[in-house]
Each structure stands twice: as structure tokens, then as C-alpha cells.
Amino acid sequence: xxxxxxxxLRQIKRYSRSRARIIGSLGQPLLFLVALGFGxxxxxxxxxxxxxxxxxxxxxxxxxxxxxxxxSGIEIIWxxxxxxxxxxxxxxxxxxxxxxxxxLGGATVALMQGVVxxxxxxxxxxxxxxxxxxxxxxxxxxxxxxxFTGLGTAIASLLEDMxxxxxxxxxxxxxxxxxxxxxxxxxxxxxxxxxxxxLDPLSYGVDGLRGAxxxxxxxxxxxxxxxxxxxxxxxxxxxxxxFSRIEV
Amino acid sequence: xxxxQENIIKVNNLTKKYKxxxxxxxxxxxxxxxxxxxxxxxxxxxxxxxxxxxxxxLKPTAGSMRINGYNPHKDQYxxxxxxxxxxxxxxxxxxLTAFENMEFHGxxxxxxxxxxxxxxxxxxxxxxxxxxxxxxxxKFSGGMKRRLEIARGLLHTPKILFLDEPTLGLDxxxxxxxxxxxxxxxNREKVTVFLTTHYMEEADKIADRIAxxxxxxxxxxxxxxxxxxxxxxxxxxxxxLSITGKTIxxxxxxxxxxxxxNRRMWxxx
Ligand SMILES: Nc1ncnc2c1ncn2[C@@H]1O[C@H](COP(=O)(O)OP(=O)(O)OP(=O)(O)O)[C@@H](O)[C@H]1O
Ligand SMILES: [Mg+2]
Numbered sequence: 001x002x003x004x005x006x007x008x009l010r011q012i013k014r015y016s017r018s019r020a021r022i023i024g025s026l027g028q029p030l031l032f033l034v035a036l037g038f039g040x041x042x043x044x045x046x047x048x049x050x051x052x053x054x055x056x057x058x059x060x061x062x063x064x065x066x067x068x069x070x071x072s073g074i075e076i077i078w079x080x081x082x083x084x085x086x087x088x089x090x091x092x093x094x095x096x097x098x099x100x101x102x103x104l105g106g107a108t109v110a111l112m113q114g115v116v117x118x119x120x121x122x123x124x125x126x127x128x129x130x131x132x133x134x135x136x137x138x139x140x141x142x143x144x145x146x147x148f149t150g151l152g153t154a155i156a157s158l159l160e161d162m163x164x165x166x167x168x169x170x171x172x173x174x175x176x177x178x179x180x181x182x183x184x185x186x187x188x189x190x191x192x193x194x195x196x197x198x199l200d201p202l203s204y205g206v207d208g209l210r211g212a213x214x215x216x217x218x219x220x221x222x223x224x225x226x227x228x229x230x231x232x233x234x235x236x237x238x239x240x241x242x243f244s245r246i247e248v
Numbered sequence: 249x250x251x252x253q254e255n256i257i258k259v260n261n262l263t264k265k266y267k268x269x270x271x272x273x274x275x276x277x278x279x280x281x282x283x284x285x286x287x288x289x290x291x292x293x294x295x296x297x298x299x300x301x302x303x304x305x306l307k308p309t310a311g312s313m314r315i316n317g318y319n320p321h322k323d324q325y326x327x328x329x330x331x332x333x334x335x336x337x338x339x340x341x342x343x344l345t346a347f348e349n350m351e352f353h354g355x356x357x358x359x360x361x362x363x364x365x366x367x368x369x370x371x372x373x374x375x376x377x378x379x380x381x382x383x384x385x386x387k388f389s390g391g392m393k394r395r396l397e398i399a400r401g402l403l404h405t406p407k408i409l410f411l412d413e414p415t416l417g418l419d420x421x422x423x424x425x426x427x428x429x430x431x432x433x434x435n436r437e438k439v440t441v442f443l444t445t446h447y448m449e450e451a452d453k454i455a456d457r458i459a460x461x462x463x464x465x466x467x468x469x470x471x472x473x474x475x476x477x478x479x480x481x482x483x484x485x486x487x488x489l490s491i492t493g494k495t496i497x498x499x500x501x502x503x504x505x506x507x508x509x510n511r512r513m514w515x516x517x
Contacts (some may be wrong), residue, residue, distance in 0.1 A: 006355040014343045083339035087400075090303055091356040092328035248305055 003093045004101035011072065011105025015112075022113075029064045029117045033057065033124050036183065049185070057118075057126035058210040059182025062144055065114040066202060069145045070173050072106025073152015076243075077159055086248045095244045103149050103236065110145035111138075129214050136221070137212035143228045144205035150235035157242035175200075182206050186218045204228050255314075256281040256408060256440050257302065262311035264297050271297045273464035274311070279408075284434055284441040286455035288448075288488065290497045294464040295444045296336050299412050302442075303333055316407050329357070332401030336412035336444075338393060342386035346377055346396050349385060350403060357404035364403075371399040375429060391422035398426065402433065409433070411443040415450065423447070427454055448485035458484075462492050 015021070037053045044052035079085040088098050118126075128134065155168060179193065180202035186194065197203050208224035211217035219227075257279035264272040272294040279285040287295050300306035302313060304320045304327055313320050316330035340349050347368065354364035372378040375395035385393060394414060401409055411430070415423040431454055433439050445451055451458060452472045459469040468475060468491045472484050481487040 002355050002358075006352055010341065010344065010352060013348070014341075017343055082342070083335060083337045084341050086305065086335055086337075087339045087353070088356065090305060090328055090331075090333060091353070092325050092358070093356055247307075248300075 003097045004104065007088075007098060007101025008105040008108065011102065011109055015109040022116075025064065025068060025113060026116065026120060028067075029060045030120055030124075032060050032063070033121055033126075037124065053121075053125050054127065054129075054214050055185070055210070055216065056183065057121040058213050059180070059206050060121065061114050061117045061141070062180070062182055062202060062206045062209055063177050064117045065110045065141055065144045065205075066148050066173065066177055068113040069106060069110035069148035070152040070168075072109055073103070073149045073154070073239075074156045074165060074168075075106070076102070076153060076156040077162055077165075080156075080246070080248060081161060085246070089246070089248060096240050099153065099236075099240045099243045103146065103153055103239070106149035106152070107142060107145035110149060111142050114141045114145065133212040137209055140205055140208035140212060140224070140228070143225075143232055144202065144209075147201060147205075147228060147232040147235055150232065150239045154235060154239035154242050157239065157246055176202050179203075180206050181218065201228070201231055254281045255279065256316055257285075257442065258312075258314040259298075259302070260312045262298070262301060262313060263309045264294070264301060264306065265309045270464050272301070272308075275461065275464070275466050277459050277466060277469070279440060279442060280457075281407075282434070282438050282440055283456040284431075284443065284454050286451040286458045287442065287444045287461060288446075288451055288458055289444075289461035290492055292497050293461045295461060296412055298461070299333075299410055299442070299444070303331060303410060304328060329404070330406060331408040331410055332404065332406035333410040334394070334397045334401050334412065334414050336416070338397070340385045340393055340397060340400075343384065345382050345384055346372065346388070347381040349396065350381075350400055353400045353403050359404060367403055367405075371402055372396075375399045376425075391418045391426075394418060394422070394426065395429075398429065402439070405437075406439065408440045408442060411441065413444055413446065415445060415447060423450065430454065448483070448488050452484035460488065460491055467491060 033053070033056065037056050041052040044050075044055070049055065076085065079088075089095070122128075179196050180200045181197055182202065186197050186203065186207075189197065204219060204224040204227045207217055207219045208221060208228070211221055211224070255278040259278070260276050262272060262275050263270065275294075275298070287298065289295055297306065301308045302315060302320060304324045307321065315327045318326040318330065320327045341352070344352065350368045350372065351364070354368065359367065369378065372381055375398060377392060377396055377399065380388070380392070385396065388396065398411075398414065409430075414430075415426055418426070427450055430441060430443075434441050443451075443455075455472060457469070457471055458475060459466050460475075461467070468478070470478065475487045475491070476482070476484060479487040479490045481490060
């Protein structure tokens with residue numbers, strides 16, 4: 001228990017001390033909210049979609065959680081390269097505990113990031129329509145955070161150095177974001193995109209989040225929750241396995 | 249020096265292959281409880297690989313080992329409780345303070361809070377870092393980092409301390425200080441020390457016994473005096489050179505060594 005806690009605490013401390021990282025990671029969501037929100041807003045309204053910021057903000061919150069979470073997971077590569085990982089691996093503790101502590105820490109950091117972006121979104125005009133659903137929104141935010149931290153950890157366990165990082169950002173994380181329904185509604189899409197979007201884990205997170213904040217939904221809460229819980233469980237399992245095989 | 253006949257490290261016919269390449273080739277040796285044992289050899293000889301196998305980080309290809317009576321592969325938990333280690337490459341978290349690095353270690357090793365705080369204070373004072381306990385490690389010099397790693401390696405009162413080139417890249421004053429600390433520990437707390445270094449005069453001063461490894465094989469062993477006698481040389485450095493030859497080992501410098509060099513440059517600006 002204390003092992004998990006200290007690993008969790010380490011992630012939180014590292015995050016809260018890197019002010020540049022926090023501020024830097026807010027620039028992108030802000031840009032998306034302002035440029036897309038105000039840029040596409042009029043067309044979206046004219047097409048009968050309503051207020052685009054209301055639609056967009058949950059997607060952008062999900063995006064920032066996605067990026068922060070994957071990054072937290074990938075940080076294991078740094079630990080590997082800068083040697084700290086060895087210190088944890090020779091300690092008399094089970095690797096599964098190390099994995100759990102790190103993942104919870106990374107997910108908490110990503111969740112905090114999501115909350116900050118939520119506040120930011122409110123500043124540019126986003127309204128939470130029903131505050132009773134706020135806890136549900138937080139659950140979805142945490143599930144997104146947990147799943148993608150797990151995914152980052154699993155990938156990082158397989159990589160030797162940061163060279164593969166760009167590859168992962170461009171061919172995995174970006175497509176996951178752009179094809180998730182974060183930016184556009186999943187209704188009336190070309191068939192191919194529709195299929196891809198329903199295979200995209202983030203689609204379910206975005207949908208749950210949007211439902212909780214604004215009531216607009218595509219899949220519905222129960223499907224979102226079911227899919228996210230199952231894949232989160234699977235990825236943590238896979239991540240633990242891969243992590244347990246790391247040799248340094 | 250305190251020593252008895254009991255062997256705290258036993259190694260028999262240990263071998264490690266990386267794919268086809270044999271990094272450690274059928275070596276056997278024992279380390280007695282309470283002694284300072286130096287494992288010397290040129291770059292790429294297999295020292296770090298041996299230490300990794302002894303400390304449960306790497307699975308041997310063949311052979312058997314006992315650390316404090318336990319098998320590093322079957323009984324990882326007990327083996328891990330038995331030793332402290334200072335790795336060849338830095339292994340601190342630069343974004344945490346000196347105290348937090350110690351605290352992290354103490355919690356991982358299951359030390360109770362009161363005991364932990366006392367030991368941390370004692371050890372940080374011992375390595376003369378207590379005044380700087382609240383500073384982020386990234387602000388430390390190479391020597392301070394090394395001393396902190398040594399203090400950390402001792403926090404859980406291990407029976408054996410592995411030191412893989414603890415004085416690499418440090419100035420003579422710091423090296424001297426570190427060896428004085430280590431000798432003192434060995435005398436006072438009876439910690440068995442297993443070390444590697446490329447500074448022969450250091451090994452000469454501190455080691456009770458030496459094994460020399462080259463190309464994965466142990467090619468000579470004995471006390472510093474015995475090695476000098478055997479080769480008819482005045483200093484351990486000369487004895488070492490006459491045993492290992494004067495050619496530079498670079499034929500096997502693979503990507504791993506490259507990465508390591510990069511890492512060192514990163515860390516010791
Ligand atoms: N993961 C690995 N994969 C392949 N080869 C490796 C790996 N790790 C080490 N080697 C090789 O095994 C040999 C022994 O390496 P080792 O690190 O044990 O040497 P060393 O005695 O510690 O050298 P140094 O004094 O430079 O630290 C080297 O030739 C090295 O290139
Ligand atoms: Mg080495």
C-alpha cells in the first residue's frame with residue numbers, strides 16, 4: 001500500500017514542480033477551443049448543430065487528458081534512460097505494485113490537467129448544463145486518464161529510447177484524437193470513418209463526457225462505461241505484464 | 249578489516265550470453281562476509297553484467313549464485329533485502345530533493361517512519377549532505393549525487409553493498425572522501441563491499457581481495473600484494489596492465505556502450 005502511495009506521490013510531485021510543462025500543455029487546448037470554437041461556431045450553428053463550444057469543450061478536455069496520460073505513461077522511458085527505473089526494480093517490492101502506483105499517479109495528473117482545461121473552457125463560454133452529472137463526468141475523465149496512462153506504460157515498456165515517441169504521437173495518439181468524435185458529431189458519417197470511430201477508445205470517453213456535461217450523446221452511458229471499463233482493465237493487465245518483463 | 253570464513257556471495261560457473269555474444273563466461277568466485285572485494289577489468293569485461301545478475305536484474309544463461317544464502321533468481325525478495333547498490337550510471341530522481349529520494353527508497357524497503365527518518369538523518373550527515381537535504385538533486389554536483397546514492401544504498405542496512413564504479417568522473421578530493429566513508433562503513437557496520445573501479449591505486453588501498461576479469465573470464469585473483477608478487481611489479485596498476493595487456497578494448501563496443509557514453513555525457517556536463 002505504501003509502495004503504491006509513494007510512487008503515486010512521486011508522479012504528483014514531479015508534475016506540480018514542472019510549471020513549464022503545465023503551462024505549455026494548456027496552450028494547445030486553449031488554441032483549439034478558441035480557433036475551432038469561434039472559427040467553426042457560426043457554420044455549426046447555421047447547420048442546426050447549436051452552440052459549437054458546448055459540443056467542442058468536452059472533446060478538448062478529453063484531448064488534454066489523452067495527451068497528458070500517454071505522456072505520463074511514456075515517462076517510464078525517461079526513467080529507464082536516466083537510470084531511476086533500476087532503483088525501483090531492485091527494491092523488494094512486487095512489480096505489479098510499481099506499475100499500479102505509477103499508473104494511478106499518471107492518471108491523477110492527467111485528471112488534474114483535465115479539470116484545469118474544464119475551467120479554461122468555462123472561461124471561454126462553456127456551460128455545464130447539469131451539475132448533478134458532474135461526478136459522472138469526473139468518472140469518465142478518470143477512466144480516460146487511466147486507460148491512456150496504461151497504454152503509454154505498455155508502449156513504453158517495449159521501447160528502448162525516446163526515438164519511437166514521435167512515431168507514436170503521429171500514428172497512434174493523433175489519429176485517436178482526431179477520429180474520436182471530439183471535434184465532430186458521429187452522426188451521418190461516411191461508413192469507413194464511422195467504423196474507425198467506433199473502434200477508437202476515446203470515442204466512448206468523449207461521448208460519456210459530453211453526455212454528462214451537456215446531455216448530447218451518441219452511444220449512451222452504459223455502453224460507454226462498459227467499453228471503457230473493459231478495455232482499461234485489459235490494458236492494465238497487458239501493461240503490467242510488459243512492465244514485469246523489463247530488463248535494465 | 250573484519251573477516252571470517254563464511255562466504256556471503258557464492259558464484260559457480262556463471263555465464264551470460266547476449267544473443268551469440270558471451271559477456272560473462274563461466275566464472276566462479278566467492279566473497280567472504282565482511283571483506284572488501286574488488287572486481288577489476290577493462291571496459292566491456294563483464295563486470296556490470298555480473299553485478300546485474302547478482303542483484304536480480306538480469307537472468308543468467310547458466311550457472312548458480314547465492315547471495316546471503318539466497319538464490320537471486322528464485323528468492324528475489326530475500327536477495328533484494330540483503331544488498332544495497334550504487335549503479336554505474338546515475339539512478340536518482342533529479343526532480344526530487346535529496347531527502348525525497350531517501351524517503352522514496354525507505355518506503356520501498358518497508359522501513360517504519362520513525363526508524364526511516366532517523367536513518368536518513370544519520371546517513372545524510374555521514375555523507376555530508378544533511379544541510380542540502382531540501383535541494384533538488386538536479387542542482388547537485390556529480391560528487392554530491394554519488395554520495396547521495398551511497399547513502400541511499402545503505403538506508404535499509406544491507407549486508408552487502410555493490411558499488412559499480414562509485415568514483416567515476418569525480419575529483420581526487422571527492423574520491424578520497426568516498427573511499428574513506430566506505431572503509432569506515434566496512435569497519436564499523438561490517439558491511440561486505442563488492443566494488444568495481446578503474447582506479448588501481450584505489451583498489452590497492454581499499455580491497456582485501458581482487459579478481460580480474462577480461463573478456464568475460466576471471467584471469468587472475470588474490471590480495472593486492474599477491475598480484476604484485478605474482479607479476480613482479482611495484483604497483484597494482486603495473487601488475488594489472490601486465491595481467492590484462494595494454495591493448496584498448498573496443499572491438500565489442502556495441503550500441504549499449506554507445507548509449508551509456510551518451511548517458512554519461514548527459515549527466516556529467
Ligand atoms: N543488453 C546488452 N545487449 C548486448 N550486449 C551487451 C548488453 N549489455 C552489455 N553488453 C555487452 O557485454 C559486454 C560486457 O559489458 P559490461 O557492461 O558487463 O562491461 P563492464 O565490465 O561493466 O565494462 P565497463 O568497465 O565499461 O563498465 C560488453 O561487450 C557489452 O557491450
Ligand atoms: Mg560496467
